[in-house]
Amino acid sequence: MHTLSKLYELDYSAWAAQTAELLRQGRFSELDLEHLIEELGDMGxxxxxxxxxxxxxxxxxxxxxxxxxxxxxxxxxxxxxxxxxxxxxxxxxxxxxxxxxxxxxxxxxxxxxxxxxxxxxxxxxxxxxxxxxxxxxxxxxxxxxxxxxxxxxxxx
Structure with missing residues (x-):
């Protein structure tokens, strides 16, 4: 399991902060896309x-x-x-x-x-x-x- 994906399960706030930082830095290949897509859909x-x-x-x-x-x-x-x-x-x-x-x-x-x-x-x-x-x-x-x-x- 991807490290960021594990973080999602353990500490949502830390996952969100790290995901935001990866997006700011343009490091898209390191994103936990499955959970990111799920969260964006749930927000709406x-x-x-x-x-x-x-x-x-x-x-x-x-x-x-x-x-x-x-x-x-x-x-x-x-x-x-x-x-x-x-x-x-x-x-x-x-x-x-x-x-x-x-x-x-x-x-x-x-x-x-x-x-x-x-x-x-x-x-x-x-x-x-x-x-x-x-x-x-x-x-x-x-x-x-x-x-x-x-x-x-x-x-x-």
């Missing part, structure tokens, strides 16, 4: 997973805001409204940071919204105890609305 998967995950939570809260808020008692609505608003703020900030740090994800945003929406409906239905049929079949929010810090859907 991890970023896409985080994008879908954050969108799922954000969309579920937008849906609950729009479809459950009015059904809550006044006192409970005040509590939930603050909580939902805080979650919307947090998820939008995190999404903005993720898209800023990984601009390549911007081109995948519509696809990620499509993946996240069905999960968001399921999450919103379970958390709100509303029927899945309460919510639109496809995402009712535009990409711009989803990311807009000042957008809150009209309450139905």
């Amino acid at each position: 998967k991890s970023q896409r997973h985080e994008l879908v995950s954050r969108l799922r939570v954000l969309l579920a809260h937008l849906l609950k805001w729009q479809f459950q808020y009015r059904r809550l008692s006044e006192r409970w609505a005040e509590f939930e409204g603050k909580r939902w608003r805080n979650t919307l703020i947090e998820q939008r900030l995190a999404l903005g940071y993720l898209l800023e740090e990984h601009p390549g994800l911007k081109g995948q945003l519509n696809q990620a919204i499509g993946k996240a929406y069905g999960q968001a409906v399921e999450l919103a239905a379970r958390e709100s105890e509303l029927s899945v049929e309460t919510f639109p079949v496809s995402c009712p929010y535009t990409q711009a609305e989803i990311l807009d810090a000042d957008f809150y859907p009209d309450i139905e």
Whole structure:
């Protein structure tokens, strides 16, 4: 087994540092290509997973805001409204940071919204105890609305 490949199994951080140094020096023949390719592929998967995950939570809260808020008692609505608003703020900030740090994800945003929406409906239905049929079949929010810090859907 190649020395760098062994290092990958024993000390990932040392492997990553040594791999980066070999790349900087142009010593490509010494690279552990199998693990390098695996890690690069996983990086993209991890970023896409985080994008879908954050969108799922954000969309579920937008849906609950729009479809459950009015059904809550006044006192409970005040509590939930603050909580939902805080979650919307947090998820939008995190999404903005993720898209800023990984601009390549911007081109995948519509696809990620499509993946996240069905999960968001399921999450919103379970958390709100509303029927899945309460919510639109496809995402009712535009990409711009989803990311807009000042957008809150009209309450139905």
